Amino acid sequence: MSRFAGRVALVTGAGRGIGAATAAELAKGGCALALNDVDEARLEESAAALRGHGVNVTTHLGSVMDPAFIQAFVAEASEAHGKVDLLANNAGGGPPMTPWAEFAKSDFAHFRAIFEMNFFTQAMLLHALLPGMVQRGYGKVVCVSSISAVLGQESGAAYASGKLALHALVSSVSKEVARHGVNVNAVVLGNPPHPSRTPERQAYLDKLSHFDRVGRLDEFGKAIAFLLSDDASYISGAAVPIDGGLIAPRLNE
Template sequence: MTHTQRFEGHTALVTGAARGIGAAAARRLAEEGASVLLTDRDGEVVEETAAGLREQGLSVRASACDVGDRAAVEAAVAHAVEAFGGLDVLVNCAARCTRMTPLFEDEPDDAWEQDLDITLSGPYRCSRAALPHLVASGRGAIVTIGSVNGLQDFGNHAYSAAKAGLGSLTRTLAGHAAARGVRVNMVVPGTVRTSAWEGRDTEISRIEKLYPLGRVGEPEDIAAAVAFLASRDAAWITGTTLVVDGGLTAVNTGFHTAVHSMREA
C-alpha cells in the first residue's frame, strides 16, 4: 500500500517494535518517509524485523533497549539522534502484562512492580530522555499506546492500573510540553490480533462477537492512528486519548444482545 509521505525528512523512535503494534507503527512511519529506530528488549527479533523493512527499501535501524533501564533508554535515544541527526517522533509501545492470579490477594509483589515499571515508568523514562530532542526539532510528537484496560475492567490489575496511569501522564506531559512545541497524545486499542493470540482462534471468534464492528483489531489499525497523531494532520491536537477499539467501550454489545433476546422471547 502506498501512503502519503507525511514524515519525509522526519525521524522516529519506536519502543516495543520487534513485533505486533510496535512493529506495525514503525513500518507505517517508515512507509510515510520517516527514518525509524526500532527498539525492543529482544534485540535479536527487533533486528530481524528491521532487516525485513530494510529489504523493502525503508530507512530503519534497530537497537536492543529495555525501557526498564534508564541508561539503556538514554543510549537508544542518543543512538537515534546520532544516526538520523535528530528526533521528531517518539512512540511508546513497550509494555508488560503478567497473567493475573485467580484471587487478588495472591498477586505477587514482583509482578505488580514489574508491570508498572515497564508499562508506566517505561514511557516516562523514554519521554524524559527524548523530550529535549523533540523540543529541538520544532515539530516533536509523543504517541503512547494505552489500552481499553485503562478505561474499563477487563482484568489484569497491574497492567490496567499502569495503562490508566498513562492517560494521566499523557495529559500532564501535554500541558508541560505544549509551550515548547511538543504534542503528546495516546492511542487506546481494544483487542488486537498480535502474536499473543496465535493459536487462539476459538477465543478470537468469541471475542469478535463483543465488538460492534464485528472483528478484533489488526496492528495496522493502531499504526494508522499513531501515524495520524504523530503527523501535522494532528497539529492542533494534544493531551487527547484516541480510542481505537471497534466500538467496544462505546456500545455494550452483550447488554444489547440480552435485551433483544428478551424482546423476542
C-alpha cells in the first residue's frame, strides 16, 4: 500500500520551492492534495505535474494573510476531499513591496506585516484545521520555520521573530492535541535554494554547511513528508533542523 493512501494534505506555498517539493513527495505516496499559492500560473503548473502521479489535486488561489480566504480555503478543501488529514504549513517570507531593514531603522508597519506573514498565517490555518483533526482522531501538521529563528538575522528581525513565535506555538499546541491523535511539529530550514539569493550569499551559506553545498529541494520535501507520515507517529512538539548543519557551526576554519 502507498505510504499516504487515503490521506488528504493541504499544502500552502505549493507553486514552487519547498511547498512544491513537499507536495511531490506526498503525491508519490498516493496522497490527495489541496494546493494553495498566490500565483495562479505556477499553482496550476505544479498541480498539473502532481496529477501525473494519479492523485486527486485541487487548487485554491489566494493569500493566507487573509482570514476570510483561510476559512474559505479550509471549507472548500474539506468539501472537495471529504477531510484534511495533513497540513504542510509552508507559506511565509515577505509581503510584496515590504522592505526588510535594520530594526531601529525600519518602518514598524513593515515589521508588523512581515511578522504577521510568518506567524499569523500559519497560526490561523492551524486554528482552522485542528478541530476537524481532533474530532476525527487523526492529523499531522508541520509548520515551516527557519534557522533565522534560532540564530537571528540582521535586517530580518521581523522574519526571525515570526518564525521563532512558531516554535512556541508548536510546542504549546502539540501538548494539547497529541492525546487526540494529532502530531504538530516544526522544521527549521537552512540553506534551501532561493531564486533571489546572490551568488556571494549562496557561497557564504555553502561554506557554513557541513556538506559544502546548498540543500536540494527534494531533501527538504522528503524530511517534511516523513514528519507528515505515520512513521513519525511518536514525534510531537519538535523543531527538527533540516539545515545541512548550519545551526551547529564549523569552528575549525
